[in-house]
């Protein structure tokens with residue numbers, strides 16, 4: 001019987017592929033350093049709280065780099081009592097739409113999936129300051145501190 005290389009080297013497969021030794025330091029547990037990944041083929045959405053090797057549909061996905069919104073992707077965020085009311089004036093066609101909106105604070109990451117033909121009106125219970133993320137399937141990830 002052939003022994004797997006990971007057994008011989010005493011490392012896990014992710015360590016073998018990345019070339020980095022993984023030591024359990026809980027270094028990836030900061031939700032404020034969240035990474036988002038979207039598969040360009042099937043639209044699958046992934047969230048990690050630290051560096052990760054994510055692949056989907058046979059493609060390795062880079063972490064998305066969130067940008068400040070341009071005019072076309074401007075977000076409107078109103079605080080009304082205990083909630084944030086989010087809206088975006090953006091196309092919602094099958095070809096070009098906002099795929100999700102997320103609200104991240106120090107302890108929670110909450111996302112709402114949106115679909116073509118729906119409106120972009122999202123409500124989050126306010127948990128204080130945090131970061132809003134929203135993703136356009138054509139123009140990528142945007143963020144705003146609230």
Ligand SMILES: [Fe+2]
Nearest residue numbers: 096136138139
């Ligand atoms: Fe767009």
